[in-house]
Amino acid sequence: MSRSKLIYLPLGGAGEIGMNMYVYGYGAKGKERFILVDCGVAFPDMDSTPGVDLIMADIAWLLARRDRLEAIFITHAHEDHVGALSLLWDRLRAPVYARPFTAAIARLKMKERGHPEEKVKIVQPWPAETEAGPFRVRYLPVSHSIPESSALVIDTPAGRLIHTGDFKLDETPGVGEPWDPEIWREAAAGGVKALICDSTNVFSPHPGRSEATLTDNLAALVAGARGMVVATTFASNVARVKTLAEAGRDAGRSVVLLGRAMQRMVRVAEETGVLTGFPATTPVEDALQVPRENLMLLVTGSQGERRAASAQLSRGKYLGLTLKEGDLFIFSSKTIPGNERSVIQIMNAFSEMGVDVVEGDERYHVSGHANRPDLEAVHDLVKPQMVIPMHGEHRHLREHANLAISKGMAAAVAPNGTMLDISGDAPEVLDHIEAGRTYLDGTVLIGAMDGVVRDRIRMALNGHVTVGVIVDESDEALEDAWVEVKGLPEKGASGAPLVDLIEDEVAEALGQADERTVLDDDKLETLVRRRTRQAAVDLVGRKPEVTVLISRLMAE
């Protein structure tokens, strides 16, 4: 019988920032028992995933071993850690554990998808312990940009692991638990085999700044404003939302929460007790009666999301509210790479209205992740045998691993699908499994490699031509094919209509087609597609996608 091994296998989050999903296993080969840490989503973009609603890790590998999955542990309530839970739960069907605020958010999502809320079980923080097969798991509070973020202390027969989740070292986070090196020292005291560690900000060379450094800056900014003030941040950054609300209140303004996520987060945070003392808010219906210089709106859409409140305000009226000359809009946020154009579009729309915009100003935003010196501080405090960088693009993982190695620790770059044996003194690659992506597309889950998105991208780049061909009762292809185009210029360079020109070309091809071709759907389709493409290349310089519909008439 083979020796029991302790296994680490990232399915998502190690190769991108987003869609976190990490498998830990313990046992003899083929008999390992597993836990899953986090079950998050990533967000689509037009370049690579047009039309897709959400992206998550492909869990095929795990599903094939579902009977050995003991539990799912969620570190915190950010979408990239919990967003896929309600989408994948009915496939995974393992107990889910989370702390109260995180659980409340997860339960809302479960409910929305028609799943039983009670499958999400509430756990208490360190030193409370949850057993899951060979694993004993404790939630170690850390500071981050959402309340109740936790690292997981995972005790296994092969030793103790600390999986950091997302974190920063903030001793004054405003809302939520401060960074507390004492409990970390306590957790590390008996020796730690592996620190599986957030890598997001490994390229940021300076120590991270505290949430509290923003309070005075934001208060001064709002106090100095003349017209309406509107501020956006991630709704889940409850500490920031509170700081902004207090800045509004202290400047004598009525505070209005706009956008469903903003209202929901504040409500859940209050209900679960992580948020107290939030200033009184004014319902949006009443906001219209308040003079604009006495209003402070806190809105969703810090990343320029088209349907969020900030984008809607930038396009004009939203729930009766409009911005105008002399108003102030504050992005209390960082623009995530890929969202720049959307944010810039909003900034320019506000500029056209005469609204002043504050964006990208570090006086009004701090990151929620540990910077390089902070990571080093945690390495030094935990003193693990090995560091396994997680949550980051490849370059982050590599940089983080090099950092750990430079300090004398063992480390490994393990992107999604890399199965590490971490039983020994240093990580060893056991296997590579196929780590794909699954898309929520409308109401359906599809595979990233199904070709659906590829076809969409091709139609977006090259347009689409439909050609209808009729083969009559005597097996003759009728020469007047029907052609319709979408996403292609109406006229060729010569000025002649593209549809007519393609119809002529196809008619010529059909007229010359031999009997063998006409009788065979595949051959006929290939002939028509090729001729259509060639015609489009000649006429408009573009190679479109082509759908050929062949109708064969039957003799009566």
Place this chain on the structure above:
Amino acid sequence: MSRSKLIYLPLGGAGEIGMNMYVYGYGAKGKERFILVDCGVAFPDMDSTPGVDLIMADIAWLLARRDRLEAIFITHAHEDHVGALSLLWDRLRAPVYARPFTAAIARLKMKERGHPEEKVKIVQPWPAETEAGPFRVRYLPVSHSIPESSALVIDTPAGRLIHTGDFKLDETPGVGEPWDPEIWREAAAGGVKALICDSTNVFSPHPGRSEATLTDNLAALVAGARGMVVATTFASNVARVKTLAEAGRDAGRSVVLLGRAMQRMVRVAEETGVLTGFPATTPVEDALQVPRENLMLLVTGSQGERRAASAQLSRGKYLGLTLKEGDLFIFSSKTIPGNERSVIQIMNAFSEMGVDVVEGDERYHVSGHANRPDLEAVHDLVKPQMVIPMHGEHRHLREHANLAISKGMAAAVAPNGTMLDISGDAPEVLDHIEAGRTYLDGTVLIGAMDGVVRDRIRMALNGHVTVGVIVDESDEALEDAWVEVKGLPEKGASGAPLVDLIEDEVAEALGQADERTVLDDDKLETLVRRRTRQAAVDLVGRKPEVTVLISRLMAE
């Protein structure tokens, strides 16, 4: 008869960074004579312009007055100032003026499109003068990130204008003319009515840095490298290319130029005399014989362009060259907003190869544009009656106008299509013309509002369904419709094939259709489209584009 007026009308560049195109006019209403300054392109993106090759201003307004267009003046050879010239020249057919290096680039482009090169005439810099109707135009050298950039001093019966083009204040630019406040003072001496001024960097608070500040940094970086060194920058930034090449040579490396644009720019710069003393280069065929630690490649693709050398190297072999562990890749460039994802993708691909990447480091890149204090220095030096901010998004124009106003000058925010009367003491809005965009799409020019790109975006977001319907000789719709889908999931949430389910739905609709609907193509199409969409919404949660092909069989 109406009084003669001096007119400023931006068609492109005032509302975006890119596609510069500015009209100046002088004369009585309806009889103005015009000149055009710059004729540039902007670049497409997947979000808003999928499949488009190049974007330029809509010149319909100018074409309707083409008989009064005296000349086209190009300030410098960047694509966003000269890139549309060869695409629009056969419509505009006015004399084109440029300095020798710029003219050489413009002529190459004219030749590629089959236009006569000699239509681009070469002019000499200040004090040489070109007459164009009521305008006398002189090229005033400025420093920028390409050689021979020039402001235009435009004398008109209503006074002198200075149109800055793109510029920075660099007294040690390496290649090209240094910033020379003396000739600017000379040009401004007689009084300047309006300064039409680059706004790109108005939000950058510190004085701009000189190209020369990079020399030692780049030399040290390359000297310290172990393996192959590859550096990318805009090919047109000839000074940077030279600095990089010298850093390579001084480190004992063979310098190789990779990418057509890189080779062409260096060649044209040498031929026109703006570049001298460029280190000897090694042809790529010979590079394979050089040990990698003795190689320095200068490559195209600083913005992550898919087909450029840097992206190709990141995907594997390019012209026989491959990067590997221990090599160094330098982005001596700034990533333009919108290109982040492409650049990040390249960085991660290199990370996977073990290649070290330097990016976003201001030791290795400086901007080519005047920062806020530099703009103020030029305002102070020129002392114009009014400042008209140009080349910038709306927020840049607004900020720049506010800056000028705060210093006691008249100013106006004039986005594309805003016709200003600048004859008087302050700018006055005369008119707003429709300022659209034209796309080069494959080989055809199309209008931005033609619906072509809108259809592509819809297909990218929602997929496409083709439905073929046959109406027989007795005017009955045959119930078995043919359906083909592209860019939609194969199966609905229930697991049943989407195509079958839509065919059933359409068959049902056809079976219930009344005669009036069946006899009318539009009605029948609407019926089928609606039912198809509804079926797709029900089955996969998505509302696709639908093409309906109706074939009506004729009785013989």
